[in-house]
Amino acid sequence: MTTLVARPAVRGLRGSITVPGDKSVSHRALLLAALAEGTSTLRGLSAGDDVARTAAAMAACGVALEPSGPGELTVEGGVARLHEPAGVQDVGNSGTSIRLLAGWSAARPWLSVLQGDSSIARRPMGRVAEPLRRMGAIVDGRERGTLPPLVVRGGDLTGIEHRPEVASAQVKGAVLLAGLGADGETVVHEAVPTRRHTEELIERFAGEIEHRPGWARVRRSTLRPVDLAVPADPSQAAFWVVAASLVPGSDLRIAGVYVGAGRAGFLDVLARMGAEVTVEAEHPDEHTADLRVRSARLSATTVAGEEVPSLIDEIPVLAVAAAFAEGTTTFSDASELRVKESDRVESTVAALRALGAGAEGRADGLVVEGGRLAGGLVDAAGDHRIAMASAVAGLASSQGATVEGWEAVATSYPGFAEELARCW
Numbered sequence: 001m002t003t004l005v006a007r008p009a010v011r012g013l014r015g016s017i018t019v020p021g022d023k024s025v026s027h028r029a030l031l032l033a034a035l036a037e038g039t040s041t042l043r044g045l046s047a048g049d050d051v052a053r054t055a056a057a058m059a060a061c062g063v064a065l066e067p068s069g070p071g072e073l074t075v076e077g078g079v080a081r082l083h084e085p086a087g088v089q090d091v092g093n094s095g096t097s098i099r100l101l102a103g104w105s106a107a108r109p110w111l112s113v114l115q116g117d118s119s120i121a122r123r124p125m126g127r128v129a130e131p132l133r134r135m136g137a138i139v140d141g142r143e144r145g146t147l148p149p150l151v152v153r154g155g156d157l158t159g160i161e162h163r164p165e166v167a168s169a170q171v172k173g174a175v176l177l178a179g180l181g182a183d184g185e186t187v188v189h190e191a192v193p194t195r196r197h198t199e200e201l202i203e204r205f206a207g208e209i210e211h212r213p214g215w216a217r218v219r220r221s222t223l224r225p226v227d228l229a230v231p232a233d234p235s236q237a238a239f240w241v242v243a244a245s246l247v248p249g250s251d252l253r254i255a256g257v258y259v260g261a262g263r264a265g266f267l268d269v270l271a272r273m274g275a276e277v278t279v280e281a282e283h284p285d286e287h288t289a290d291l292r293v294r295s296a297r298l299s300a301t302t303v304a305g306e307e308v309p310s311l312i313d314e315i316p317v318l319a320v321a322a323a324f325a326e327g328t329t330t331f332s333d334a335s336e337l338r339v340k341e342s343d344r345v346e347s348t349v350a351a352l353r354a355l356g357a358g359a360e361g362r363a364d365g366l367v368v369e370g371g372r373l374a375g376g377l378v379d380a381a382g383d384h385r386i387a388m389a390s391a392v393a394g395l396a397s398s399q400g401a402t403v404e405g406w407e408a409v410a411t412s413y414p415g416f417a418e419e420l421a422r423c424w
């Protein structure tokens with residue numbers, strides 16, 4: 001187990017920082033490039049282990065992936081070159097990999113076995129298995145087909161209309177990816193719109209898709225290869241936005257961040273809290289912008305309802321912001337936190353308390369008392385976002401944070417500790 005010591009920052013965070021390529025976009029770009037007839041170039045992919053697992057799964061199905069420059073991958077895809085993987089596909093810690101791969105594999109005429117680590121073994125899969133079965137795939141797993149490992153026998157799919165019970169871009173993505181290889185139309189209707197990367201990328205790869213906030217419709221498609229620059233990941237930018245807000249004297253710029261629908265909810269929350277973040281150099285076609293963050297005094301807010309899916313991954317670091325704000329912040333309608341890489345209600349509350357904050361879990365969220373944090377010893381609970389949120393708290397605390405289980409950060413942001421070191 002590795003430990004990171006995040007000492008209090010000795011100076012404001014200044015200058016500019018580049019965060020890794022968007023993880024959600026990276027997974028989908030790989031899965032679609034594998035199907036595209038020809039050679040795609042993907043630049044700025046997330047370098048974390050999660051995306052490496054999706055890439056390895058594609059390689060096992062016959063896709064040729066070659067590094068072609070710093071952070072650049074050439075992907076030779078095409079349906080004719082794909083074949084049944086010889087072994088089990090191991091997704092490691094990546095929930096996005098297993099759910100999207102379930103949908104991708106359901107459209108292939110072969111058997112796929114998908115498994116991951118002990119955290120993946122607890123993550124609900126009924127939400128993807130059920131619609132894929134309705135499309136004609138055979139999907140089984142532990143606990144009557146609801147938990148990994150998942151076994152998918154794909155092929156011969158027919159399109160369906162699906163209304164997911166939980167707001168989940170992974171479920172929507174899995175069904176749409178399966179729909180690309182199904183007869184007829186596949187339509188997903190969402191009661192609460194979620195991130196639209198699957199739709200945007202299917203469009204980019206020239207797939208047959210129509211989409212609006214709340215619904216998407218795909219048909220069987222032949223995809224064309226792309227040259228794609230993956231935008232910077234807003235979920236990773238969020239750590240620096242909160243850090244720069246909390247550390248006095250900061251003025252930090254984060255370049256080229258994806259700020260499209262369903263991802264930038266944390267910016268609205270921080271704006272309500274009084275954060276000084278400006279969105280600059282917007283590229284509406286690419287859904288990207290630069291973020292400029294200056295330190296500010298924060299006050300409490302309430303996070304609930306339809307905005308929650310657009311910031312679900314940012315709640316641990318928003319809870320850190322809340323722990324330094326004036327007043328009591330409540331997060332509700334977020335029971336999905338309980339089925340992430342860790343139970344993030346429990347792990348966020350435990351981390352905040354270990355650092356000296358008042359925090360309490362609720363069935364569907366948490367309540368955080370604002371103030372100052374002394375710092376302390378935190379267990380990352382095997383969860384990258386808990387580890388990084390705790391490090392941000394350490395920077396802004398009076399004595400710093402010692403984060404045990406730092407290795408979890410490798411799933412999404414291997415260079416985070418190196419960037420952090422610039423603060424001391």
Ligand code: S3P
Pocket residue numbers: 023024025096167168169170171173195312313336
């Ligand atoms: C993701 C969707 C979200 C998010 C996850 C990535 C995606 O999960 O928490 O980190 O790339 O589609 P859900 O679909 O389970 O809400």
